[in-house]
Amino acid sequence: MSDYKTIIYEQGLITKIIHNEPETGNTFNETFQEEYVDALKRFEWDKESSVALITARGKDFCTGIDLSRYIGNHKEAEKFSYYTEVDWRYEYEKLTSIFLSIWDCRKTLVCAAQGACLDIGEDFLLAHDVIIMAEDAYIGAPMMRLSKAGFGLLGNFVGYRIAMEHYLTGWNMSSSELHRHHAINRVVPTEKLETAGEKYAKIISFMPREGLKITKNSIKFSINRRGARESIIYNMGMNIDGQMASKYQGPQIEFYKALAEKGVEAALQLRDSPYELYGYDRQRVTEI
Amino acid sequence: MNMLEYKTLIYEPGRITRIINNQPQFHNKFGYEFQDEYTDALKRFDQDREAVVAVTLAVGRNFSAGGDMRAYSQKQSWDFDSSYQYTEETWRYEQERMGRIFNSIVDCRKPMICGAQGIMVANGMFLALAQDITIMSEDAFVGVPIIRVSGGGGGLESDLGYRYAMEFFSTGWNTSAQELYRRGIINRVVPLAKLEETVMKYANIIALMPSESLKLIKNSLRFRAYLSGAFETNLFSREMNLTAHLASEAEGREREFYKMILEKGMRAACDVRDKPFEEYGFSRYKANEIDI
Numbered sequence: 001m002s003d004y005k006t007i008i009y010e011q012g013l014i015t016k017i018i019h020n021e022p023e024t025g026n027t028f029n030e031t032f033q034e035e036y037v038d039a040l041k042r043f044e045w046d047k048e049s050s051v052a053l054i055t056a057r058g059k060d061f062c063t064g065i066d067l068s069r070y071i072g073n074h075k076e077a078e079k080f081s082y083y084t085e086v087d088w089r090y091e092y093e094k095l096t097s098i099f100l101s102i103w104d105c106r107k108t109l110v111c112a113a114q115g116a117c118l119d120i121g122e123d124f125l126l127a128h129d130v131i132i133m134a135e136d137a138y139i140g141a142p143m144m145r146l147s148k149a150g151f152g153l154l155g156n157f158v159g160y161r162i163a164m165e166h167y168l169t170g171w172n173m174s175s176s177e178l179h180r181h182h183a184i185n186r187v188v189p190t191e192k193l194e195t196a197g198e199k200y201a202k203i204i205s206f207m208p209r210e211g212l213k214i215t216k217n218s219i220k221f222s223i224n225r226r227g228a229r230e231s232i233i234y235n236m237g238m239n240i241d242g243q244m245a246s247k248y249q250g251p252q253i254e255f256y257k258a259l260a261e262k263g264v265e266a267a268l269q270l271r272d273s274p275y276e277l278y279g280y281d282r283q284r285v286t287e288i
Numbered sequence: 289m290n291m292l293e294y295k296t297l298i299y300e301p302g303r304i305t306r307i308i309n310n311q312p313q314f315h316n317k318f319g320y321e322f323q324d325e326y327t328d329a330l331k332r333f334d335q336d337r338e339a340v341v342a343v344t345l346a347v348g349r350n351f352s353a354g355g356d357m358r359a360y361s362q363k364q365s366w367d368f369d370s371s372y373q374y375t376e377e378t379w380r381y382e383q384e385r386m387g388r389i390f391n392s393i394v395d396c397r398k399p400m401i402c403g404a405q406g407i408m409v410a411n412g413m414f415l416a417l418a419q420d421i422t423i424m425s426e427d428a429f430v431g432v433p434i435i436r437v438s439g440g441g442g443g444l445e446s447d448l449g450y451r452y453a454m455e456f457f458s459t460g461w462n463t464s465a466q467e468l469y470r471r472g473i474i475n476r477v478v479p480l481a482k483l484e485e486t487v488m489k490y491a492n493i494i495a496l497m498p499s500e501s502l503k504l505i506k507n508s509l510r511f512r513a514y515l516s517g518a519f520e521t522n523l524f525s526r527e528m529n530l531t532a533h534l535a536s537e538a539e540g541r542e543r544e545f546y547k548m549i550l551e552k553g554m555r556a557a558c559d560v561r562d563k564p565f566e567e568y569g570f571s572r573y574k575a576n577e578i579d580i
Contacts, residue, residue, distance in 0.1 A: 145497055148504040155512045159447060159472040164420045167505045168399055169493045181472045227515025231508070238508045245500035252498075274496045278489055288476075288489060 006032040009039050014201045015049045022058025028120045029066040033094075037101050044105055050209045053201040054111045054128060055194065061113035062121025064143065067267070070259040077260035080246070081253050088240045095120070096236040099151055102127040103220075103229060106213045108204055112197030114190055119143040119150060126153040126183070129216065130204070132197050133175035134190040138285045140172040145271055146252040148242025151235045156228045157183035170275070174285040296322040298347075299329050304491045305339045312348025318411040319356035323389045334396050340502065341494045343487055344402045344419060351404035352412025354434065357549060379533045383526040386411070390522060393418040394510070397503045399494055403487035405480055407573075410434050417447060417473070420506060421494075423487050424465035425480040429575035431462035436561050437545045438536035443525035446518055447473050460565065464575035 006029070010016040017039050019026045026032075043052045056062060070077045079087075102109070102124075111128035114137050122139040125131065143149050144167055155163040158181040166173055175187045188196045204212065224230075246252040251271070259267040272282055279286045296319075300306040307329045309316040316322075333342045346352060393400070393415075402419035405428050413430040416422055432439070435457060445453045448471065456463060468474045478486045494502065513519075536542040548557035562572055569579035 144501060144505065146501075147498060148501040148508070152505075152508045152512070155509050160509060160513055161419075161421055161475050162472050163509055164399065164506070165475050165490075167509070168421070168497060168502060169490075170497070171493075226517075227512045230515055231512045234511050235508050238504045242501050242504045245504070246498060249498045249500060275493060278493050288486075288493065 004035045004039070007035050007039055009042070011042075011046060011049065013048060013050050013205050014198075015043045015046065015052045017043070017052055017054050019054075019056035019062065022056075024066070024068065025060045025063035025116070026056045026058060026121075027063055027066040027068075028124060029069075033098050037098055040101055040105055044107055049107065050207075050212060051108045051110060051201050051204045053197050054109060055197060056113070058115075060115035061117045061137065062124055063116050064119035064121045067259060067264050070256055071263055072260060074260045077256040080243070080256055083243070083247075085240060085244055088243045092236045092239050096151075096232060099123065099127055099232050100229075103232060106216065108212055108216055110197060110201045110204065112193050113137050114193055116140065123151045123153045126157065127151075130200055131184040132186045132188060132193065132200060133178065133184055134193045135175065135187055136190050137175040137187075138172045139166075139178065140170065140282070141167055142170040142272060142275075142282060144168075144170045145275070146255050147246035147249075149239055151232050151239075153228075153232075154183065155231065156223060156226075157181070169288070171280060171288065172282070172285045177285075294325045294329070296325050297329060299332070301332070301336060301339065303338060303340050303495050304488070305333045305336065305342045307333070307342060307344050309344070309346040309352065312346075314356075315350045315353035315407065316346045316348060316412070317353055317356045318415065320385075323385065327389050327392045330392050330396050334398060339398065340497075340499045341398060341491050342396075342400045343491050344400065344415075345484060345487065346404070348406075350406035350412075351408045351428065352415055353407055354410035354412045357434075357546070357554065374533070376530070376534055379530050383530045387523065387526050390414065390418055394519070394522075397506065398499075399502050399506055401487055401490050401494070403483045404428050405483055407431075410439075414443070417444060421490060422474040423476045423478060423483065423490065424468065424474055425483045426465065426477055427480055428465040428477075429462045430468065431460065431572070431575070432457060433460040433462075433558075433562060433565075433572055436460045436565070438542040439529050439532050443522050445521065446513065446516055459578070461570060461578060462572070462575040467575070 006019065006021050008016070008018040008020050010018070017036070019032065021027065021032070040052070043049050108130065109128040110130045110132070111125060112132045113125050114134040117125045117137065117139045119141055122141060125139065139154070141150060152163070152167065154166055158178075162181060165171070175184065178184045179187045185200070186196060255267050255271055258270050268282065272280060278288055296309065296311050298306070298308040298310050300308070307326065309322065311317060311322065330342070333339050399421070400419045401421040401423070402416050403423050404416045405425040408416050408428065408430045410432050413432065416424075416430070444456075448456060452471070455461070465474065465477045469477045475490075476486060533542065545557050545561060548560060558572060562570060569576055
């Protein structure tokens with residue numbers, strides 16, 4: 001695959017992979033998923049490449065799944081009420097294999113993120129090795145309010161209770177708070193994000209190429225020994241269970257119905273308005 | 289056990305179930321009666337189909353002053369000339385009992401929030417830090433000074449980090465709510481007057497979430513903790529506690545301590561226990577740093 005539609009691939013000692021769908025908030029759509037996995041494979045087997053720098057154009061790094069496909073599309077929106085365990089398993093097996101291909105990549109992946117990194121976009125960000133975030137950047141898991149969804153990667157990088165709060169409330173968490181918990185490497189002013197990402201990638205590219213792979217291997221061994229990789233696989237099962245349970249709980253079906261009939265804003269309002277009473281704002285980071 | 293029979297706690301069922309330790313006159317000690325009732329209340333909450341999230345609070349100045357030490361001292365003669373009543377078997381019974389209650393907390397399938405104030409010592413601390421979300425008031429602190437007498441401690445390495453856990457358990461020093469927050473171990477520190485209100489806000493927000501998803505989220509994060517050895521570490525810590533109690537027989541320190549509680553009272557015994565550490569800045573009534 002070389003004619004990418006959603007990403008820009010710039011091969012080199014530092015390979016740049018740029019998500020280029022700013023007009024849609026760089027959603028984690030199916031085309032992007034396929035192209036990103038392909039680009040990663042290409043980078044990994046390119047003997048000239050040492051490190052990859054992953055960025056996204058526009059205001060937000062990744063706003064999660066592509067909700068626009070459901071607008072006016074009743075049939076698509078209703079699928080959640082008749083999806084069987086087998087259908088969900090197909091969806092989540094696919095997503096799991098994408099996350100494992102990022103997690104298992106032998107070479108170093110540096111990621112520079114701005115704006116919103118939501119739901120699966122949050123997991124996507126946290127799956128990388130070195131993470132620089134802009135001052136305006138934040139993660140959030142508001143789709144948890146509809147059903148258990150996502151791979152829970154935050155749990156690898158912050159304490160148990162902090163991860164519990166994040167997922168049990170779906171609240172946003174700022175880049176500076178992530179830095180305070182040692183979950184990311186650096187927070188920089190938004191206008192310096194690209195330069196900071198490039199600087200980190202440049203320094204890493206000075207290192208011996210095979211040494212880098214072996215260093216990553218050793219650190220991954222340690223984090224995987226503590227269950228990080230197993231958790232990705234276990235979360236696949238939990239997500240399937242969550243989706244099956246959500247059929248009987250209502251909010252998810254109501255959400256997609258509103259999405260089909262009234263559009264994104266109305267659906268998000270339906271999902272978030274009870275939480276707004278306690279100070280939640282999906283556009284920024286607020287405290288409870 | 290019927291909830292009307294609870295003597296040490298107040299159980300308020302509901303979508304947000306409230307379990308309140310109601311022994312302020314004993315600083316909410318972690319005695320046998322409370323252990324049994326709290327375990328029973330948790331089981332009731334876990335199996336109540338209407339209940340989504342549990343809140344644990346305590347009435348009075350302190351969240352929990354730890355084990356019921358006076359009960360130990362009355363049971364044991366602690367006489368140099370008589371044989372010990374606390375054999376390996378008795379200590380094992382104690383540890384197994386403790387194991388059952390902590391397992392029932394960590395294995396509870398639904399989310400649990402805790403609001404804690406004042407002193408949390410030994411098992412009182414473990415009670416607060418076994419919960420899923422912990423909010424503390426500004427005056428709150430945790431500590432395990434009893435480890436100076438006996439006990440193996442441990443079990444919190446994954447929370448505290450290796451070197452801090454070593455410092456904490458090797459000195460018996462207190463740690464403030466602010467320091468726990470700085471280390472990412474608890475979720476929030478608030479003024480004492482706002483503790484209950486804050487905890488209820490968290491509970492209200494969590495109660496808005498789909499109940500089955502909440503259980504799955506918890507399941508997923510617990511799975512990771514267990515793969516890191518959290519469950520086995522607890523089991524192992526209790527074995528270490530048992531070993532430490534038996535080892536302390538040879539040193540005589542534990543025997544002296546409980547004998548003094550019986551003869552001169554709790555304050556005198558704690559004074560003797562803590563005096564050497566006070567020279568370095570320790571106070572059992574607050575969290576302060578080791579004097580440098």
